[in-house]
Amino acid sequence: MRLRCRATAARRRMLCFWLLLLGFALVTLLLSDFLSRNRSPSHQNLGPPRRPLRRFSSPVDLEVIVDSRDPALELGLDLAPLKSLQEDQLLFVPSTQGTKSPVQKKGGYKVLLPGVNRDSTAPGAPTLGEMGRAVQLHLGGLEREAELAAVLKYGFNEVVSEKISLHRRLPEARSPGCLREQYSESLPSASVVICFHDEAWSTLLRTVHSVLHTAPKQYLHEVLLVDDLSKHGHLKSVLSEYVSHLDQVRLIRSTKRLGAGGCRTLGATRAAGEVLVFMDSHCECQKGWLEPLLERVAQDRTKVVSPIMDVIDWQTFQYNATQWPVRGVFDWRLDFHWESDFPMQDKEADSAVQPLRTPALGGGVVAIDRHFFQSVGAYDPGMLLWGSEQIELSIRVWSCGGSLEVVPCSRVAHIDRHHLPYVFPDQEMLQRNKIRIADTWMDAYRKIFYRRDTLAHFIRQSESPNVTERLQLKRSLGCRNFHWYLTEVYPHIYIPQDRPALSGELYNVGTGSCADYPRGQGAQGGPMNIAPCSGTGSQVTKTGEVRWGPMGRLCLDAKGERVVLSPCPTQRPNASSGPQWKFLKARRRT
Numbered sequence: 001m002r003l004r005c006r007a008t009a010a011r012r013r014m015l016c017f018w019l020l021l022l023g024f025a026l027v028t029l030l031l032s033d034f035l036s037r038n039r040s041p042s043h044q045n046l047g048p049p050r051r052p053l054r055r056f057s058s059p060v061d062l063e064v065i066v067d068s069r070d071p072a073l074e075l076g077l078d079l080a081p082l083k084s085l086q087e088d089q090l091l092f093v094p095s096t097q098g099t100k101s102p103v104q105k106k107g108g109y110k111v112l113l114p115g116v117n118r119d120s121t122a123p124g125a126p127t128l129g130e131m132g133r134a135v136q137l138h139l140g141g142l143e144r145e146a147e148l149a150a151v152l153k154y155g156f157n158e159v160v161s162e163k164i165s166l167h168r169r170l171p172e173a174r175s176p177g178c179l180r181e182q183y184s185e186s187l188p189s190a191s192v193v194i195c196f197h198d199e200a201w202s203t204l205l206r207t208v209h210s211v212l213h214t215a216p217k218q219y220l221h222e223v224l225l226v227d228d229l230s231k232h233g234h235l236k237s238v239l240s241e242y243v244s245h246l247d248q249v250r251l252i253r254s255t256k257r258l259g260a261g262g263c264r265t266l267g268a269t270r271a272a273g274e275v276l277v278f279m280d281s282h283c284e285c286q287k288g289w290l291e292p293l294l295e296r297v298a299q300d301r302t303k304v305v306s307p308i309m310d311v312i313d314w315q316t317f318q319y320n321a322t323q324w325p326v327r328g329v330f331d332w333r334l335d336f337h338w339e340s341d342f343p344m345q346d347k348e349a350d351s352a353v354q355p356l357r358t359p360a361l362g363g364g365v366v367a368i369d370r371h372f373f374q375s376v377g378a379y380d381p382g383m384l385l386w387g388s389e390q391i392e393l394s395i396r397v398w399s400c401g402g403s404l405e406v407v408p409c410s411r412v413a414h415i416d417r418h419h420l421p422y423v424f425p426d427q428e429m430l431q432r433n434k435i436r437i438a439d440t441w442m443d444a445y446r447k448i449f450y451r452r453d454t455l456a457h458f459i460r461q462s463e464s465p466n467v468t469e470r471l472q473l474k475r476s477l478g479c480r481n482f483h484w485y486l487t488e489v490y491p492h493i494y495i496p497q498d499r500p501a502l503s504g505e506l507y508n509v510g511t512g513s514c515a516d517y518p519r520g521q522g523a524q525g526g527p528m529n530i531a532p533c534s535g536t537g538s539q540v541t542k543t544g545e546v547r548w549g550p551m552g553r554l555c556l557d558a559k560g561e562r563v564v565l566s567p568c569p570t571q572r573p574n575a576s577s578g579p580q581w582k583f584l585k586a587r588r589r590t
Contacts, residue, residue, distance in 0.1 A: 155417035156282070156314035161202040164317055166209045170286055170413060173310065173321035175352040178288070178409035187294040189221040191273030191370070195263035196281035197228040198235070203282040203415065205242070208249060214285040219294060220248060221273035227253040228263040260363065261379030261389040268373060277367045279412070284312065284319075286411040293367040293410050296355060301369040302402040304393075306361045307410035309338065314416055324408050325351075327358040330391050332448050332496070334434045336362060342492075355405040359490040360394035364414040376400055377473050380436060387430040388437060395441045398489050400479040431456040432465065440470045443482045448496060494547065494568070505533055506546070515556075517548055517565055528556070528563045545569075546581050556581065 192211050196204055204225075211223055225243060227235060243251045252270055254263065264278050275297050277290070289307055296305045306328070311320045322338070329339045376397060383389045394404055435456050438446035450457040486493065506515035508530060516531035546556040548565055555568040 156415050157317070158200045158202065160317050161200060166202070166206045167213060170284055170319050173286065173411055174288070174409055177353040181292070181353060181409055183291045183295045184298065187219050187291065188274035188298050190215070190219055190275045190277050190290060190294060191221050191271035192223045192277045192279055193226060193264055193267035193271060194223065194279050194281050195226045195228055195260065195267060196230065198230045198232045199281040201234050207279065207281055207283050208246070210283065210285045212246070212248065214287050215290045219290060222271070223249045224267045224271060225249065225251045226263050226267040227251065228259070229254055229257045257385070259383060259385040261383045262381060265378045265381070268370065268378060271370060274370060275367055276370050276373055277365065279365050280363070280414060282415040283365065284413045289410045289412050292407045296405060296407055297367055297369050301372050303405060304361065304366060304368045304397050304402055305355065305405045305407050306367070307365055307412045308406060308408055309362060309364050310411055310413040312413045312415045319413055325356055327356055327406055328360040328362055328394070330360050333452050334388055334391055334437055334449060336360060336391055338362065353409055355407045358404050358406050360391055361404050363390035365412045372402065376402065376477065380470060382436055382467070382470070383433050384429045388433045392437045392441070395437065395485060396479070399441065399485055400477040428455065428459055431459055435460050435465055436467055436470070439465065440467045440474065441482055445482050445486070507533065526565060528565060
């Protein structure tokens with residue numbers, strides 16, 4: 001009996017010991033969780049979660065609260081493009097910067113997010129392995145495969161992007177005269193609208209932090225992140241949690257795919273700043289980029305302005321400054337180009353700091369007065385997904401009382417993608433967008449476009465697209481016709497006198513190839529070469545001349561025994577005539 005009692009007492013003491021140990025462990029875990037939840041991080045110290053945890057693959061932990069009576073979308077009686085966006089398309093993540101326990105409000109997320117690692121990342125510090133990333137790729141074949149996969153997924157090398165600080169500063173590229181410029185102290189406030197669809201984590205956050213770190217707080221009213229129905233898991237709950245700790249940043253989500261123009265219009269309906277700055281989701285801003293844009297809009301509320309768009313290499317993420325002067329143009333296929341190396345009309349000493357009128361603007365960064373944007377019709381809601389919406393807006397602004405400028409003292413860098421990261425659901429989508437532009441704004445000149453885009457011609461013939469609403473907008477705004485635009489805004493574009501017998505490619509019977517002009521040789525001309533025929537009919541001819549390309553600004557010339565391209569006589573100052581070519585009609589053999 002004594003042995004049995006002693007054994008029982010020993011077991012009881014051992015059991016008590018383990019119970020005390022377990023209780024101590026539970027208390028420790030509760031205390032650590034309590035302390036981590038009561039931290040108050042700021043956007044300067046919040047570490048960038050480079051690879052969010054993949055368990056947040058769907059927004060199942062989001063509670064959507066919708067107020068259908070919210071009048072925010074009712075911006076005017078005559079603004080059909082804006083009124084068409086209903087409240088049930090929107091979800092919001094308000095900023096909770098500076099609050100210990102965010103209060104749930106209408107139109108907000110209820111984020112049920114487990115504790116995450118919030119170790120700070122200083123500029124220049126290592127950036128991989130945060131937010132629970134367990135495996136870091138090593139140099140060698142595995143990293144090369146990862147880089148290839150990233151390029152295929154995003155159109156740029158995300159692996160390299162992840163190694164770059166979110167807070168990197170770009171080298172100074174502005175003219176010295178820009179550094180001496182003085183701007184008004186009463187500039188209008190700005191709402192920066194950044195639309196994204198399945199954007200890479202590092203480039204999206206680098207864009208946001210670049211705006212926050214370079215835009216003066218007295219002028220930056222807010223940054224609106226507009227999610228155009230992204231499917232990637234890292235853009236769901238993890239992004240919501242991250243944005244909730246950023247001051248002046250709000251997250252808006254659409255429950256259906258809107259495309260570039262529709263997504264930006266959606267952001268405009270929620271913006272409160274006096275000036276809208278539409279920005280792509282893979283940009284980096286130079287210091288002092290915002291003030292010159294706001295200054296121009298403040299001087300004339302009908303001006304729509306863009307910075308010089310510098311280039312970030314899609315492979316190395318190296319910054320490349322764009323040479324000034326530069327302007328936006330488009331050709332008769334309605335494809336947009338940034339054009340440089342053209343003669344400046346103004347040769348004054350301060351031309352390096354003076355804004356330059358431009359026929360068109362790209363979509364990378366555009367600043368426009370909010371009320372003028374609404375009154376001129378926002379973005380065309382009939383445009384599909386992506387493509388040519390910036391050309392449509394450019395023609396409309398010029399034709400309907402506004403003007404476009406590139407502001408040289410403002411610089412923003414943009415990633416030049418290797419390819420678009422998503423596949424269009426309809427391969428003829430871009431042509432349909434161009435058809436809307438041609439039928440709405442180009443009047444009789446649309447025939448030139450349809451002769452150069454036969455696919456668009458056949459789509460228009462078979463589908464007969466409806467542009468009645470945009471034509472009604474054009475009449476109600478009293479817009480000028482396309483002939484005025486070509487004469488007053490875009491006089492340097494060559495207007496071809498199409499004659500089917502003298503239009504086509506220059507085909508070499510002996511080699512079975514066509515004359516071609518390599519890309520990258522510039523607009524000033526260079527030697528021609530022989531390449532496989534493209535079938536696009538890019539060489540356009542007229543009596544005595546052979547013009548090349550849809551712009552029609554370069555002509556075939558002779559330099560010694562070589563055939564070269566040089567500016568056509570109408571593009572060369574003080575040039576009377578160019579080489580005269582003879583066209584011989586070959587007889588058919590019977």
